[in-house]
Amino acid sequence: MTEIPAFKKNLPTQIAVLGGGSWATAIIKILSENNVKIKWWLRRKSDVDFIKKYNHNPSYLTDAPLNPRKVRAYHKMHDALNGVEYVILAVPAAFIPDALKNLNRNHFAGKKIVSAIKGMIPEENMLVTDWMEKVFGVPQNMLAAIAGPCHAEEVALEKQSYLTIASPNLQVAQDYANLMSCRYIQANPIGDLYGVEYCAVIKNIIAMACGITHGLGYGDNFQAVMVSNAMQEIKRFLDIVYPDPYRDLHSSGYLGDLLVTAYSQFSRNRTFGNMIGRGYSVKSAQIEMNMVAEGYYAVKSIHQVNKQYDVSMPIIDAVYNILYEKAIPANEIMTLRTFLK
Ligand SMILES: NC(=O)C1=CN([C@@H]2O[C@H](COP(=O)(O)OP(=O)(O)OC[C@H]3O[C@@H](n4cnc5c(N)ncnc54)[C@H](OP(=O)(O)O)[C@@H]3O)[C@@H](O)[C@H]2O)C=CC1
């Protein structure tokens, strides 16, 4: 006999959220607006105990209350994954291999996995969904990614926002869009998984470039030119690496995400870049920020991936040279100026 799906019996949808940072916390706030049971994995036992006692995250979005009837915190990842139908990955990409190291294929079998991560797995230079397919054998049609202009801090304030859920399986994208839509969030499904993921990764590097130039004293005029050139850079890359005739780079899942990260006061990547432009070393900028700027790791991966394709990406090259080749920011941006139009 076929099992009746949970939503038809009006039972809460069982979801695991992996990651304890600001985006995971914001996602839990969004999901909690719907009929769900959330099993939330955090790496620190002290954070799990705190959440059980006080119903808010002690370290990120601390003002956002959690609903104990819907959210339960876990310290052991396999307990959080047990019995759920949906899994949301929200650990920064660089720490994903370590965070998932004790899991095997069975933990993800039959589950719909969405990556809320806007970064790449270092060393292997892979998109997160690609890596989940390679390491855990999750089939592509059970994979999705969350993109779109949406800062966790604005979610906490319930400011109207939009998300894009991408999956080659439009039913999976729609299922997640339903779960992630609420009073203040509209989530829209699309099919372009890799395009959305790559764009989300690259826009973080561009936001870093914006921060660097701002830190160096460049103004809004220059930044507007850089962002316009960045969009062309993203298009050139995607047209070679993952061509898709139906992709609309002007939509909010791509251009919108680039704009919010390049301009928002909340952007970690822009803030990190700004410090570099003002003369901080990478180490001191990381210590000062206390949050993760994915663009720092991603620029190395994209630079590496692009060796294979040789797409003209002068902004990416400039950020790479500054962060990894010890190029002097002012000199590097001076060189970049000759490539911009
Ligand atoms: N913040 C946002 O608005 C958005 C973020 N994203 C994406 O979400 C993902 C998660 O970022 P976000 O929530 O912002 O991160 P935050 O900067 O808010 O938090 C960092 C998270 O990384 C964890 N972490 C730090 N060092 C390690 C480590 N060595 N091993 C394991 N975990 C570690 C921290 O755990 P601990 O506290 O225990 O140190 C914490 O949970 C990123 O890919 C980001 O691009 C996407 C859209 C919006």
Ligand SMILES: O=C(CO)COP(=O)(O)O
């Ligand atoms: O992707 C984001 C908003 O859409 C978050 O960007 P930052 O990590 O730069 O804050």
